[in-house]
Structure formats: structure tokens, C-alpha cells
Amino acid sequence: MKYLFVFLAILISTTSIASYTERNLLQKEASEQQLRSYILxxxxxxxxxxxxxxxxxxxITGNLKNKIIQDGEAYLNYEWKVVKATDYLEFERSGSRAVMETPFNANNTALGRLVYAELAEGKGRFMEQIINGVWHACEMSSWVLSAHLSAQKSKRSLPDYHEEIIDLGSGQLGSLLSWTWYFLHEQMDKTDTIIASKLRKNIRERILIPYMARSDYWWQALNYTPGTLVNNWNPWCNSNVLICFLLLEDNADARSAAVYKTMQSVDKFINYVNEDGACEEGPSYWGHAAGKLYDYLQILYNATGGRLNLFSKPMIKNMGEYIAHSYVGNGWVVNFADASAKGGGDAGLIFRYGEAVNSNMMQRFAAYLQQTNTLETGVGIDFFRTIENWSCAAGLSKTDPESPSDKYTWYPQTQFCYMKDEQGFFLAAKGGYNNESHNHNDVGTFSLYLNTTPMFVDAGVGTYTRQTFSNERYSIWTMQSNYHNLPMINGKPEQFGAEYRAKDVQFDERLMRFSMDISGAYNADASVKSWKRTYDLSNNALTIEDAFTLAEAKQPNQENFLTWAKPDITTPGTVVLEKDRQKLQMIYDAALFTPSIEEIPQTDPRLSSVWGEHLYRLTLTAKKMQVSGKYKFIIRRVRQ
Structure with missing residues (x-):
């Protein structure tokens, strides 16, 4: 049976041109021998x-206590769900991840809420259901998500008892269960000593032993090959593993060896990330990438009494502040790659990260987000974040709120550029390359917001299926450059691969001008020698200019624009967009282009929850073919 790899297979097997610098910041802070004496x-x-x-x-719980208990009470009569063999197999049969993940996540959420409630109340009222949840988890053959089981040698989506895999699912549950054992094992023993013993044995066999036995989990990156992708899985999985060892490994030598191994692994992620700190996966993944790195570093800081501390490193601060800079306003964020256009982040996490790196901007931004949100009493099954958020609630509530107002933000290594003007425009554009983590073929694209309303947009990504992270990925419309704000050159879109990238990328903050040659993002069939795209945000307008030279003209070029509002093209040479009481017009040369509109129904719930029923693609098709030329588009606000 032919089976397609999931999540990372297509990404890991390729190389990237991301900068990889042997910083090894963690290993420079402590050797394994030093770590032995550092760990408390x-x-x-x-x-x-x-x-x-x-x-x-x-x-700790403060005035959140009653809400935490109420959340737990909702699960006092919870019926624990069975994850059937066919639920796992559904991933390879139809591509659905949700069939397996829905009951699994429901059980984990129930267990987390019950544990939080018992810790808050302390009367034993939730213990029987906690025991049920613990026992149920231990009886499962695997804690790994079906979408990630193809990392098994069998390549199948049914758990293979011959092999233990550590993934996001098993790591997260292992971490929650480790905290559960730590705080409640004596309470479990009052019912039967086998319960806590069985739990500890399961965590050891599913997390501790395989982590030390293997160095070939792709996310560990311990056998790193230059150019290979290292993404959010690395700090996410390692932070979970770190908790399991710190709480359950009694042997000091074994514990320090394990912690040092996680340091070696996390160093690979820090080495991979650019010095500018931008998250190439976008704001939706920041909490799992930089945010999880913060969790890892904070836990390590705590466990060593502050002797292992990276929070003074400028790069770590840059990684944190990215989430604030990428906030547009009113819940909208800059969403390159698979990130959603809606979000903002976990205010508690952002606040604590800001405290650690001494970023007043992050702390004030967290308070700004908190104005319109209720602090979550439970962050899923993430025990550490949940309890830490309870602990920082008072400090967060006393912080003056403020959203960043920088005129521009420039990430020179990642090649992200944000610019704002007094007309209410927020422009986000990128260079980069077409093998970034959670990549879309989007070198040179842009998004434009008017008074925080998205006008020219990036759709984001639909519900994850098997196809999303397989060799079928670029058959999905959201991944293709022709559904981003980019040209089709000689009828050809951009291509996926590390070699397809921007060249001569420059940002002039004095002129508020961002430019690059995007010809390298197209393959030889496009017959393009150069295609210099320039974004100029000045004179109360955004001017986009494409200056190009082709080896030959084979098909009319097309300029594509993805919009939230339905474009009005009734007047030749003018496109009008109006959405949520915001209005702008784009001027183009009617002698050069013929406009057309494609309505794109949003039937996927992950997309429709952001955009509603429709997005639109505006296509300007060149009326004549030419081997060199210049296209110009001027976008201005229309005051009403």
C-alpha cells in the first residue's frame, strides 16, 4: 500500500537556505558535568x-479560583472517549486528522480541567475522574497523533507496538501526566498504589526511555545536516520532555544527561532561527516556536536556580518582540505561510516572556491584548503555561496597555518588512524563499490593511489533512503563488524549493521603500531574467512597481491580487475595494491590462471562520506580450 508521509516528510527531505549559525548558546552556558551540579x-x-x-x-489562583473549579465541574460526569483503530486508520484512508484527534483531544482537555480544578479546590472531589482519565490514558496503545505515526518504520497511521514515537501529542500528554503524578500521586495511592505506579511506568516507557535511546527523531535535529529544516516541533517537544525528566527521573546522573541532551537539541533550533528573531511560520505558530523556546528556557532557568540563563541574549528578545510587531490591530495579524490572519497571542505568555527578557513593549502589548479577552483559566493541557498564567494575572492587570506603533519593522535575515503611514495603511511584504517552515509559494507577496481592516490579503491555510503535509501540498490553492499577491510570469507560478528565492532584497527606511528581484522564485519555464518588485509607501499612497526582463514572451503576464472585499472594476483603470467602512482604490494602466474577478467560496471552516463566505482574486491580464516593461499600481485611501 503506497502511503504518503505526514507533516514534515516533504519538508524535512528538502534543503533550505535558511541561515544556520553554530551559536550553541545553551551548551556554552554549561557542560554536562556542570549541569550535574546546577540542577536543583x-x-x-x-x-x-x-x-x-x-x-x-x-x-496562586486568586480571583480565578471559582472559574477554575467551575470549569472542572463540567467534567465530573464526563464519559471518556475511545479512540478506535479505525479512527487512526482514517488518516491514511481519507486524509482526515480530526477523526482521531477529536476524541483524543477531548479526553486530554477533560483531564487537564479536572487536574486544575482539584489543585484549586483541594477537597478530593475530582480525584475519581482524574484517576479514570489517567487510567484511560495508560490503557491507550499510543499517545501519538495519527498524522504523525508515519514516522514509524511501518509508515502506517496505526500505532505499532514495536516502536515508540515522541511527537507533539505524546509529549504534551506526557508533560501533563508528569505534573499530575508529581502533585497527586499520594492522593491516587489512597485509592490504590497501582494507579500512580502505572502512570509513572507509562511516562518512562513512552517518553524517558525512547528519548535517551534515540537521536533520530527528526525534530531533535541531533544529526543535523546543514540546510535541513528545524521548526517549532523542536522547542515544543523538548520542553515537554524536559518536564518529564525533571519531575520523574530520580537518578541525578541520568537526569543531567537527559537535560543536556535536550540542550544540544534546542541549540539546533536556536542555530536555525535568524538573528533578527522573526518567526517564518507566522504569528499563529509563534506560541509554539519562540513561545515554546521561552517555556523551555524558563523551566531550565528555574531548575538551575537561574544559573542557566539565555534571557539577556538580544536574539531571544528579538524572537519575543516579533509577536508584538506583527500585530495589525483589532485581532488581525500579519499572516505569512500557514498562519491565520486572526489572532494576537496568549497574553499571559507574552507578558511573562516580556518580563524575562526585560521588554516593556511585550508586557504592555500583553496588557493591550488582555483588555478585550478574559484570561484563560486553562491553556489546554499545557500545565506549565496554565499555572504560570494564573501566577502572572495580577501583574498583567496592573500593566498599562499599549500596542506597538513603530513606523516600520525590518527583519533583514528573514526578509519581512512592515511599514505604516499616517493614512492608516499597514503594509506587510516579504522576500524569503519557497521552503520556509509551513511554506507557501509567496516570495515577494504583500498584505495591506487600512485602519486594521485587511484589504489585500493572504488567505492562510485550511483545515489540516494528509494532503497538507504531503507531496500534494501545492495542489491546494492556498499554497500557490497565483493565489497570493504575485504575478504569473509567462503563465507560470512560483515554484516550491529552497532554490526559489528573492534576490537583491533591500529596505530603505528613509524612503519607506522595500524592493527585491523575485525572478529566482520561478523556474526556467517562466523564461524570466529579472523581475524587480518595489513597494513604496510614501506620498499618501502605496505604489507597487514591477520592472521586468524576459528571455522571451510566451504568454500574457498576469498580476494577481487576493482581496477580502469584492473588487469593483466597472471603471477601466480603477479598482475599488470597500470593506467594513474602509475604502480604497487601486489605479492601473487600462491600456495595459484587462481585469477579471474570481469569487472563491470559503467552504473550509478554518478559512470561513476568518473570512466569511468568500474571498476574491482580482487578475489583471496583460493585453500584449513584451520581453521587457514596467507595471505600476497606485493604491490610495478613499475618504468617506
Missing amino acids: PTDQWVKYPAYSNRIGWDS
Whole structure:
């Protein structure tokens, strides 16, 4: 049976041109031998009170206590769901991840809420259901998501008992269960000592032993080959593994060896990320990339009594502040790659990260986000973030809110450029290359917001299926350059691959001008010698100019624009967009182009939840073929 790899197969097997610098910041902070003396006993570094310390837990939960308990009460009669063999197999049969993930995640959410409620209340009222949840988890053959089981040697989506895999699912659940054991194992023993013993054995066999036995999980990157992708999986999985070892490994030598191995692995992620700190996966993934790196570093800081500390490194601060700079306003964010256009981030996480790196901007931005949101009493099954958010709630509420107002933000290595003007325009454009993590073929694209309303947009990505991370990825319309704000050159779109990239990328902050040659993002069939795209945000307008030279003209060029509002093209040479009481017009040369509109129904719930029922593609098709020329588009605000 032919089976397609999931998530990373297509991405990992290729090379990238991302900068990889052997910083090895963590390993420079401590050797394995030093780490042995740095790591504190668990009861010294875990700053949360013991389960029996009711005054301590009341202090942590504060005025969130009643809500935390109420959330747990909703699961007192929860019926634990069975994840069937056919649920796993559905991934390879239809491509659906949700069939397996829905019951699995529901169980995990129930367990998390019950644990949080029991810690908040401390009366034992939730213990029987917690025991049910723990027992249910231990009886499962695997904690790995069906979409990630193709990393098994069998390449199938049904768990193979011959091999243990550590993925996002198993790591997250392993971490929650480790905290559950740490705080509640004595309470479990009151029912039967086999419960906590069985739980500890499961975590050891599913996380501790395989992590130390193997160095070939792709996300570990321990056998790193220059140019290979290292993305959010690395800090995400390693932060979960770190918790499991710190809480459950009693042997000091084994514990320090394991922690050092996670340091070696996380260094690979830090080496991979650009010095400018931009998250090439977009704001939706920041919490899993930079945010999880922060979690990892904070846990390591706590466990070593502050002796292992990277928070003073400028790069770590840059990575944190990216999330604030990428916020457009009113819930909208810059969403290159698979990121959603809606979001903002976890205010508690952003606040704590800001505290750690001494970024007043991040702390004030977190308070700004918190104005319109209720602090989550439970961050899914992420125990560390949940309890930390409870702990910072008071400080967050006392912080003055402010959204970043920088005129521009420039990420020179990642080649992201944000510019703002006094007319209410927020322009986000990028260079880059077409093998970034969660890549779309989008070298040279842009998004434009008017008073925070998206006008020219990036659709984002639909619901994940098998096809999303397979060799069928670029058959999906959202991944293709012709559904971004980019040209079709000689009838050809951009191509996927590390070699397809922008050249001569420049930003002039004085002129508010961003330019690059995007010809390198197209293959030889496009017969393009150069295609210099320039974004100029000045004189109360955005001017986009394409100056090009072709080896030959084979088909009429097309300029594509993806919009939220339906374009009005009734007047030749003018396109009008109006959405949410915001209006602009784009001027083009009617002698050069014929306009047309494609209505794109949004039937996928992940997309329709952001954009509603429709997006639109405006296509300007050149009326004549020429081997060289210049196209210009001027976008201005229309005041009403």
C-alpha cells in the first residue's frame, strides 16, 4: 500500500537556505558535568505549593479560583472517549486528522480541567475522574497523533507496538501526566498504589526511555545536516520532555544527561532561527516556536536556580518582540505561510516572556491584548503555561496597555518588512524563499490593511489533512503563488524549493521603500531574467512597481491580487475595494491590462471562520506580450 508521509516528510527531505549559525548558546552556558551540579532538587525548583498547601494554591489562583473549579465541574460526569483503530486508520484512508484527534483531544482537555480544578479546590472531589482519565490514558496503545505515526518504520497511521514515537501529542500528554503524578500521586495511592505506579511506568516507557535511546527523531535535529529544516516541533517537544525528566527521573546522573541532551537539541533550533528573531511560520505558530523556546528556557532557568540563563541574549528578545510587531490591530495579524490572519497571542505568555527578557513593549502589548479577552483559566493541557498564567494575572492587570506603533519593522535575515503611514495603511511584504517552515509559494507577496481592516490579503491555510503535509501540498490553492499577491510570469507560478528565492532584497527606511528581484522564485519555464518588485509607501499612497526582463514572451503576464472585499472594476483603470467602512482604490494602466474577478467560496471552516463566505482574486491580464516593461499600481485611501 503506497502511503504518503505526514507533516514534515516533504519538508524535512528538502534543503533550505535558511541561515544556520553554530551559536550553541545553551551548551556554552554549561557542560554536562556542570549541569550535574546546577540542577536543583525538585522540591527546590518547583515554585508551586504542595497539593495540601491550600493557602499557597489560593494565592496562586486568586480571583480565578471559582472559574477554575467551575470549569472542572463540567467534567465530573464526563464519559471518556475511545479512540478506535479505525479512527487512526482514517488518516491514511481519507486524509482526515480530526477523526482521531477529536476524541483524543477531548479526553486530554477533560483531564487537564479536572487536574486544575482539584489543585484549586483541594477537597478530593475530582480525584475519581482524574484517576479514570489517567487510567484511560495508560490503557491507550499510543499517545501519538495519527498524522504523525508515519514516522514509524511501518509508515502506517496505526500505532505499532514495536516502536515508540515522541511527537507533539505524546509529549504534551506526557508533560501533563508528569505534573499530575508529581502533585497527586499520594492522593491516587489512597485509592490504590497501582494507579500512580502505572502512570509513572507509562511516562518512562513512552517518553524517558525512547528519548535517551534515540537521536533520530527528526525534530531533535541531533544529526543535523546543514540546510535541513528545524521548526517549532523542536522547542515544543523538548520542553515537554524536559518536564518529564525533571519531575520523574530520580537518578541525578541520568537526569543531567537527559537535560543536556535536550540542550544540544534546542541549540539546533536556536542555530536555525535568524538573528533578527522573526518567526517564518507566522504569528499563529509563534506560541509554539519562540513561545515554546521561552517555556523551555524558563523551566531550565528555574531548575538551575537561574544559573542557566539565555534571557539577556538580544536574539531571544528579538524572537519575543516579533509577536508584538506583527500585530495589525483589532485581532488581525500579519499572516505569512500557514498562519491565520486572526489572532494576537496568549497574553499571559507574552507578558511573562516580556518580563524575562526585560521588554516593556511585550508586557504592555500583553496588557493591550488582555483588555478585550478574559484570561484563560486553562491553556489546554499545557500545565506549565496554565499555572504560570494564573501566577502572572495580577501583574498583567496592573500593566498599562499599549500596542506597538513603530513606523516600520525590518527583519533583514528573514526578509519581512512592515511599514505604516499616517493614512492608516499597514503594509506587510516579504522576500524569503519557497521552503520556509509551513511554506507557501509567496516570495515577494504583500498584505495591506487600512485602519486594521485587511484589504489585500493572504488567505492562510485550511483545515489540516494528509494532503497538507504531503507531496500534494501545492495542489491546494492556498499554497500557490497565483493565489497570493504575485504575478504569473509567462503563465507560470512560483515554484516550491529552497532554490526559489528573492534576490537583491533591500529596505530603505528613509524612503519607506522595500524592493527585491523575485525572478529566482520561478523556474526556467517562466523564461524570466529579472523581475524587480518595489513597494513604496510614501506620498499618501502605496505604489507597487514591477520592472521586468524576459528571455522571451510566451504568454500574457498576469498580476494577481487576493482581496477580502469584492473588487469593483466597472471603471477601466480603477479598482475599488470597500470593506467594513474602509475604502480604497487601486489605479492601473487600462491600456495595459484587462481585469477579471474570481469569487472563491470559503467552504473550509478554518478559512470561513476568518473570512466569511468568500474571498476574491482580482487578475489583471496583460493585453500584449513584451520581453521587457514596467507595471505600476497606485493604491490610495478613499475618504468617506
